Amino acid sequence: MADRLIATPPPHLKAGNTVSEAMRDVIIALIPVSLASIYFYHYYAAFLLVLCMGTAAITEIVVRAALKKRHTLGDLSAVLTGLFVALLMSPGSPWWTAVLATILAVGVAKELMGGLGWNLFNPALFGSVATIILAPWFGFLSRDLSRLNVNFGPIDAISQATPRAMLMQGASLPDYGTMLLGFPGGALSETSPLLVIIGGAFLLYRGHINWRIPVAMIGTVAVLSLLAGGDVIYEMLTGGLMLGAFFMATDWVTSPINNKGKWVFGIAIGALVAVFRFGVGATEGVAFSILIMNAFVPLIERLTKHPSFSEPAPKPATEDA
Amino acid sequence: MALNDIKEGEGKSFVGGTHVPHYKSYTDSIAIERMAIPDEVVVHLSQHIGAPCEPLVAVGDTVMLGEKIADADAYITAPLHAPVSGEVTAIEERPNAEGGETMSIVIAAKGEQDAYQPSVERNPDDMSAEELKEAIRDAGLVGMGGAAFPTYVNINTDQPVDTLILNGAECEPFLTCDHRLMLERADELIKGAEILMRCIGAKKTYIAVETNKLDAIGVLDEKLGGRDDMEVVPLAVKYPQGYKSYLIKTITGRDVPRGARSAALGCIVRNVGTTFAAYEAVVYGKPLIERIISVTGPTVPDPGNYVVRVGTKAEHILSECGVDPDELDGAKVIFGGPMTGLAQDNLEVPIVKSTTGVLVLPPEMVREDMVYSDCVRCGLCVQRCPNWLYPNELSILAEHGVYGDLEDWDIWDCIECGVCAYVCPSNRPIVHFIKRAKPIVDEL
Numbered sequence: 106m107a108d109r110l111i112a113t114p115p116p117h118l119k120a121g122n123t124v125s126e127a128m129r130d131v132i133i134a135l136i137p138v139s140l141a142s143i144y145f146y147h148y149y150a151a152f153l154l155v156l157c158m159g160t161a162a163i164t165e166i167v168v169r170a171a172l173k174k175r176h177t178l179g180d181l182s183a184v185l186t187g188l189f190v191a192l193l194m195s196p197g198s199p200w201w202t203a204v205l206a207t208i209l210a211v212g213v214a215k216e217l218m219g220g221l222g223w224n225l226f227n228p229a230l231f232g233s234v235a236t237i238i239l240a241p242w243f244g245f246l247s248r249d250l251s252r253l254n255v256n257f258g259p260i261d262a263i264s265q266a267t268p269r270a271m272l273m274q275g276a277s278l279p280d281y282g283t284m285l286l287g288f289p290g291g292a293l294s295e296t297s298p299l300l301v302i303i304g305g306a307f308l309l310y311r312g313h314i315n316w317r318i319p320v321a322m323i324g325t326v327a328v329l330s331l332l333a334g335g336d337v338i339y340e341m342l343t344g345g346l347m348l349g350a351f352f353m354a355t356d357w358v359t360s361p362i363n364n365k366g367k368w369v370f371g372i373a374i375g376a377l378v379a380v381f382r383f384g385v386g387a388t389e390g391v392a393f394s395i396l397i398m399n400a401f402v403p404l405i406e407r408l409t410k411h412p413s414f415s416e417p418a419p420k421p422a423t424e425d426a
Numbered sequence: 427m428a429l430n431d432i433k434e435g436e437g438k439s440f441v442g443g444t445h446v447p448h449y450k451s452y453t454d455s456i457a458i459e460r461m462a463i464p465d466e467v468v469v470h471l472s473q474h475i476g477a478p479c480e481p482l483v484a485v486g487d488t489v490m491l492g493e494k495i496a497d498a499d500a501y502i503t504a505p506l507h508a509p510v511s512g513e514v515t516a517i518e519e520r521p522n523a524e525g526g527e528t529m530s531i532v533i534a535a536k537g538e539q540d541a542y543q544p545s546v547e548r549n550p551d552d553m554s555a556e557e558l559k560e561a562i563r564d565a566g567l568v569g570m571g572g573a574a575f576p577t578y579v580n581i582n583t584d585q586p587v588d589t590l591i592l593n594g595a596e597c598e599p600f601l602t603c604d605h606r607l608m609l610e611r612a613d614e615l616i617k618g619a620e621i622l623m624r625c626i627g628a629k630k631t632y633i634a635v636e637t638n639k640l641d642a643i644g645v646l647d648e649k650l651g652g653r654d655d656m657e658v659v660p661l662a663v664k665y666p667q668g669y670k671s672y673l674i675k676t677i678t679g680r681d682v683p684r685g686a687r688s689a690a691l692g693c694i695v696r697n698v699g700t701t702f703a704a705y706e707a708v709v710y711g712k713p714l715i716e717r718i719i720s721v722t723g724p725t726v727p728d729p730g731n732y733v734v735r736v737g738t739k740a741e742h743i744l745s746e747c748g749v750d751p752d753e754l755d756g757a758k759v760i761f762g763g764p765m766t767g768l769a770q771d772n773l774e775v776p777i778v779k780s781t782t783g784v785l786v787l788p789p790e791m792v793r794e795d796m797v798y799s800d801c802v803r804c805g806l807c808v809q810r811c812p813n814w815l816y817p818n819e820l821s822i823l824a825e826h827g828v829y830g831d832l833e834d835w836d837i838w839d840c841i842e843c844g845v846c847a848y849v850c851p852s853n854r855p856i857v858h859f860i861k862r863a864k865p866i867v868d869e870l
Contacts, residue, residue, distance in 0.1 A: 116844030222800035417683035
């Protein structure tokens with residue numbers, strides 16, 4: 106008789122999909138826009154990308170070690186979060202804000218919440234938005250650390266106004282084609298909407314993201330921009346809308362599981378983006394909108410829960426009075 | 427759509443489920459053969475849902491093939507018959523496929539071992555519905571697709587049930603015994619269906635077959651010759667298409683609420699193997715002493731679809747198919763299909779009436795490392811759950827011992843089909859968590 110028959114519980118077959126494979130595909134999907142950012146911002150972009158990914162990996166190792174857990178670099182989620190943080194940065198951002206944003210993203214928003222799967226907020230968005238809010242409190246850092254700033258020389262692209270600011274101020278933007286293909290001025294990920302969309306299409310094709318959230322979110326912004334009298338195409342092609350719709354709002358952990366919930370979530374984010382852009386006159390609001398709706402996910406889940414297949418049909422109203 | 431136009435993969439289906447590679451080519455073109463009779467059989471006294479049987483024989487007794495050896499007074503039960511002629515050598519606890527032990531009658535085969543000789547030759551048309559049901563009860567028939575519910579209890583309805591569904595979906599990968607049965611025993615299967623229709627008063631029979639068995643669909647359709655009361659329904663190839671609630675919903679469109687009785691639904695689902703056994707029980711008085719199983723796997727030297735006596739041990743079945751039990755290190759031997767079947771670590775375990783196959787997964791197909799991580803809420807399990815549950819929530823609550831909340835997430839509706847665990851990118855043993863939690867929730 107065989108000494109060692111394996112008798113683990115069923116199912117004995119497994120589809121090949123893994124978390125790390127999905128994370129790897131998201132990284133692949135972000136390569137085109139990362140290259141575009143390097144094309145426009147040269148060393149500024151490359152430096153931020155390397156810095157954030159490296160910081161993310163180190164943060165995960167250190168925080169998990171402090172929590173007495175094994176590191177999970179193999180699932181690639183930390184490195185991916187670092188990549189996202191870098192892509193959300195403006196090219197001229199001081200290095201310490203990039204580091205702080207990454208530490209908050211991986212260390213606080215992800216690991217202190219219990220690790221991948223338990224976080225309520227999208228870690229990269231949390232890290233970068235928290236840094237924006239906290240930056241004024243850390244004025245001493247920009248003062249004391251400024252001499253450590255790396256200077257890669259002057260580039261026009263990083264000193265010009267962002268396309269969102271230009272749009273808000275009524276300055277004329279290049280034609281639609283140029284805006285779609287690639288135009289610098291914003292965050293690293295905002296250099297080429299086309300390449301972000303191509304990355305999103307790749308994720309849709311690979312089945313990692315559901316089409317409902319990007320469609321609901323972009324569709325809502327389009328409709329509301331039209332109603333508000335904005336230039337719909339420019340509204341689509343400027344700011345973080347495409348990255349937010351395809352990569353951020355579709356984050357598995359921080360978006361609703363149900364199809365119905367995905368519609369609610371996408372529409373609500375789109376509506377908030379429109380409020381930020383047209384209502385309060387902020388130059389950008391995608392990151393805030395997604396973070397706000399992240400907080401509502403548990404509620405959306407509860408309200409959109411579908412009944413079991415075995416749920417008895419509701420009884421028809423009784424005929425007798 | 428005309429049946430001869432239908433292509434592989436097409437057909438009706440249900441909402442949910444997933445595509446799993448079939449792995450059926452190892453045995454789907456191999457004709458049914460008889461397997462050599464073993465020297466010893468172990469007949470579990472409880473191999474059906476309901477009351478376990480009491481032995482009617484004692485150690486040292488001589489039994490004849492087909493002789494009733496155990497029965498119970500209860501309504502929900504099924505008698506047992508000697509699968510070989512020989513001598514009762516023990517009545518004791520023996521290992522079962524669930525990893526425990528079951529009281530069993532052990533019979534050593536002695537003397538001439540012939541094929542079963544009909545005890546009667548009856549024409550079902552001359553028999554009343556009551557007589558047909560009696561014959562099915564006396565033969566010890568149970569659901570042979572895996573459920574093992576006594577067939578007599580299932581068909582003994584007081585109100586007529588208008589629809590009979592013959593389950594030939596065989597959605598579990600690897601298994602082909604139902605496929606071969608439909609191809610090679612189509613006439614008997616149709617006669618078996620007529621018998622069951624008379625028992626329950628059905629007006630219509632649907633024979634449900636997944637379209638990865640186009641040859642079986644063709645043969646059955648031809649044999650039916652366009653008759654009004656029976657029809658082949660081609661089904662999409664999707665797991666778990668063969669589960670009875672999803673078959674009823676797919677074919678009749680009727681909802682199957684929890685706890686609904688067959689009579690209330692107006693629909694009974696019977697496995698094709700059971701239907702064939704009903705034919706043999708009624709026409710020849712043949713008890714359920716043997717069944718067709720698929721013995722399969724990529725490394726099995728002589729895979730096939732074999733007629734095997736109930737109570738035959740895995741050891742015998744494997745060696746008859748050329749598998750050396752000493753060379754199974756790191757492999758899995760599974761009773762049933764790979765999605766729901768149970769892996770065995772003891773090859774002394776015998777097959778029972780509802781065992782559909784013996785599958786050998788070589789080490790390279792075995793997922794030995796059961797390392798899993800936290801749920802990342804990808805939603806695949808929710809999307810694919812055929813019962814529209816939230817396996818993610820169930821697995822997290824069960825993993826962390828929050829048993830009180832499991833009923834709110836409909837743990838009792840889970841059919842343990844394994845789809846959630848199959849698609850989980852975090853490799854979470856979701857079904858295992860749910861199965862482990864059920865008895866605890868039951869105690870609450």
